[in-house]
Amino acid sequence: DSGVTQTPKHLITATGQRVTLRCSPRSGDLSVYWYQQSLDQGLQFLIQYYNGEERAKGNILERFSAQQFPDLHSELNLSSLELGDSALYFCASSVEPAGGAGELFFGEGSRLTVL
């Protein structure tokens, strides 16, 4: 158990809809990362927050947004969903502010299926 909690574990929705994925980081970790894993794109970095502030941005679509709240949990919002958004979305956390300066602890992921 990494200590990172993601909900929901599975989500099935239709094209055009909007979903919210939630992540609670490991106790004491201030950095939260979001990654998307799909069969054809591999593991893609989306965004990182540190103590409530956006720290780094990756290949995140404009239809996607994220935030980190004062209690350090984070939410990833995906809107106007397309079939290609079907993927496993991972949240990870770490202590360090700089992306990847130390090891990341991953949650078990949220599997999104868009029909």
Added chain:
Amino acid sequence: SQQGEEDPQALSIQEGENATMNCSYKTSINNLQWYRQNSGRGLVHLILIRSNEREKHSGRLRVTLDTSKKSSSLLITASRAADTASYFCATAGFIQGAQKLVFGQGTRLTINP
């Protein structure tokens, strides 16, 4: 792109044999990390090697880093069936003004009993 590229994409060996996976990257890095993922599960950190280090060990794992060749290798000795998983290298470095951890496509390792 800084993204690491693993080689081979898939590897199948007999239990007890050693498994070697390679990772190449394109730009300068601060560190390189290896992660393991069991099918459909979250990634688990294995080892981190900094840019000024050349070799690191952890149990049956040995990681080397050659910054002049921009490459790293992960060696798993005396493999076990439980080592069956996908292994990813990830490079930490500056991209577009921020330090990011970027993952490669992974090597799928199968250990046959």
